[in-house]
Amino acid sequence: MLCQFTFENFKSFKNEAFLDFCAEPISEHQDSLIIDIDSEKFLPVISIYGPNGGGKSTVLEALAYLRKIVVRPIIATKANEEISDEEQKLLVRSSDIDKYHRFDKDCENQPIKFSVMFRFKENEYQYELWILKGEIVKENLYYKKIGTKKVIIVFERTLEECVIGEDIEFVSVEKVKKSLPLLSYIGAFYDIDIIDSVIHWFFSIEFIDYDNPIRDMEILIPKQDADRKLFFDMLKQMDINIMDIRIERDGEGHIKNIFTKHKIAEKIYEIPFQEESSGTRKIFSCLARINKCLQKGSVLIADELDAKLHPKLLRFIIELFTDTEKNKSGAQLLITSHDIVNMVREIFRRDEIWFCSLSPDNDSCLYSLISFKDERGKTPRKDAVYGKRYIEGLYGADPYIDKGLKWGD
Numbered sequence: 001m002l003c004q005f006t007f008e009n010f011k012s013f014k015n016e017a018f019l020d021f022c023a024e025p026i027s028e029h030q031d032s033l034i035i036d037i038d039s040e041k042f043l044p045v046i047s048i049y050g051p052n053g054g055g056k057s058t059v060l061e062a063l064a065y066l067r068k069i070v071v072r073p074i075i076a077t078k079a080n081e082e083i084s085d086e087e088q089k090l091l092v093r094s095s096d097i098d099k100y101h102r103f104d105k106d107c108e109n110q111p112i113k114f115s116v117m118f119r120f121k122e123n124e125y126q127y128e129l130w131i132l133k134g135e136i137v138k139e140n141l142y143y144k145k146i147g148t149k150k151v152i153i154v155f156e157r158t159l160e161e162c163v164i165g166e167d168i169e170f171v172s173v174e175k176v177k178k179s180l181p182l183l184s185y186i187g188a189f190y191d192i193d194i195i196d197s198v199i200h201w202f203f204s205i206e207f208i209d210y211d212n213p214i215r216d217m218e219i220l221i222p223k224q225d226a227d228r229k230l231f232f233d234m235l236k237q238m239d240i241n242i243m244d245i246r247i248e249r250d251g252e253g254h255i256k257n258i259f260t261k262h263k264i265a266e267k268i269y270e271i272p273f274q275e276e277s278s279g280t281r282k283i284f285s286c287l288a289r290i291n292k293c294l295q296k297g298s299v300l301i302a303d304e305l306d307a308k309l310h311p312k313l314l315r316f317i318i319e320l321f322t323d324t325e326k327n328k329s330g331a332q333l334l335i336t337s338h339d340i341v342n343m344v345r346e347i348f349r350r351d352e353i354w355f356c357s358l359s360p361d362n363d364s365c366l367y368s369l370i371s372f373k374d375e376r377g378k379t380p381r382k383d384a385v386y387g388k389r390y391i392e393g394l395y396g397a398d399p400y401i402d403k404g405l406k407w408g409d
Contacts, residue, residue, distance in 0.1 A: 001299075002116070003021055005062075007115070011099050012058050012358065013366070018366065019046070023349075032322040044330075044333065045321045045352055046332075046354055047343075048335070049397060050357060059336075059366060060303050074184055111130040125201070135179055136182075141182075168192060168194075171192075206300045219273065222291065232244065238283065241262050242261065243263050259271060279309050296331070299333075302333075314342055343387040344386060380395070
């Protein structure tokens with residue numbers, strides 16, 4: 001369970017950005033909250049709004065970047081193990097340029113900072129990582145048993161020294177390169193429960209990036225009969241009239257074509273998958289991942305999830321996470337969106353709606369609706385028309401360009 005995530009000096013964010021899944025003490029949608037064993041309450045969903053270029057996607061990218069730094073060295077050590085397609089993508093180094101804030105020259109010589117707090121099984125963890133020009137200049141890991149106050153140090157690392165706790169007292173930390181996270185090194189070469197739990201949590205995060213059009217052509221169908229039935233039952237609930245698919249293969253077993261099966265007036269019709277609408281193709285690419293997260297209680301992160309989806313379909317997906325009968329394992333959904341149809345109090349709590357705005361200095365700012373204060377110092381009322389006020393620019397993250405382009409004479 002993701003509790004809090006902060007980052008600083010990353011792309012459009014010069015100053016610290018803070019994303020909080022801890023529920024505020026407000027009255028709306030109490031029955032949708034995830035309640036942990038110590039009665040702490042957490043949000044099942046956060047949707048981030050704002051203008052294009054305002055920094056929405058960067059929030060998700062920051063967490064993805066931290067995850068990649070941690071898990072890639074572990075994947076690279078899987079010499080004799082099968083590496084999945086998703087893991088193979090994490091091995092690619094082409095995007096590993098310095099991602100510090102470009103609009104202030106001083107930021108080049110300052111570290112990119114990440115800090116994440118999460119819960120896994122019976123413990124709450126705090127992991128912190130600072131990177132400067134490819135070197136780890138600070139890295140800390142702490143944990144405590146949920147429901148207690150005693151914080152236990154796993155390690156505290158700087159360029160000058162490394163302090164280790166009892167859990168890893170036999171680890172040879174002097175062998176760790178400055179460019180390698182200590183967490184990754186221990187996870188790759190030692191079998192330690194606390195470290196394995198942290199690594200497992202990072203691996204469990206599911207990212208969906210629809211900036212890549214190839215995603216629209218992906219078909220993810222569960223293999224197990226029960227999961228497969230659930231998949232097509234959910235399509236039916238979405239009013240998508242597809243009862244099954246048929247895969248056509250060539251003589252060597254390679255996929256030649258894929259057909260969707262539609263039942264109309266007791267007759268079965270087949271349509272090539274590529275002829276389905278872009279929205280339907282998108283549902284096929286993400287619904288299996290959604291089910292996986294719901295079953296395992298993990299975090300699903302999706303950029304522009306609403307693109308090509310009817311607002312009712314987006315609402316259906318959101319309600320899979322906010323309905324505790326369907327989300328029994330405490331899964332969480334973090335998305336960016338431009339959809340204002342669903343930006344209503346019937347769907348979201350005020351602490352589940354977040355905004356990104358961009359200052360004149362090209363410095364992004366992240367904040368929740370519940371934390372926003374108008375010129376009178378007032379926070380938005382729970383009965384406000386959120387979407388209307390957002391369009392009017394009253395929440396500080398104007399979704400529209402102030403001035404149109406002036407085309408010649």
